[in-house]
Amino acid sequence: MFCPPEFDVDGRYHAKPATVWSLGILLFVMVCGSYPDDKDLHMISKNDWSNPDPSQECCWIICSCLQLDPQWRIILEEMQLHDRFMVMK
Template sequence: MKKFAYEFFCGTRAYCPPEVNVKGRYHAKPMTVWSLGVLLFKMVCGYYPTDLDLHLISEKNWTRPELSRECCQMICACLEPEPQQRLNLEKMRLHDWFKVLE
């Protein structure tokens, strides 16, 4: 991974973080967290996040009654639009969602 920003996105558009479209560049770790958030969303919801979902997430107002609070929080932390505020890749495994036992 480079320490400086990538300027060319090469990958699946559905997994593309917003900073690519807004700034035309991205850093590998926050982009990876975004991609994992999209993948988690798809796995638990059955569809890719829509513009409405992403808007609600950015407004801190997204939830699904069939998902645990911790799962919704994990998705929201991964899909935070601002890369600097997004969940840290190294801290993902420490999230409360991984501690929930049902």
């Protein structure tokens, strides 16, 4: 499940987009308590997924990570700069 879809299609992947995919799966599991099913992934790919438990911001981050096309995923460096992941000192 943590393996990005491009690996299943052509057996290859790039490290950073694959890491973003894996982080998206992990975040989904953490907030939803289960792995995304095909229906979830279909809705996520259309940026039409929401869940009443996590915030809209959290749903947006999950959708940004779990785009089927790696070119449409959030960039790892951008993800690190997102407000949710910034640590206050």
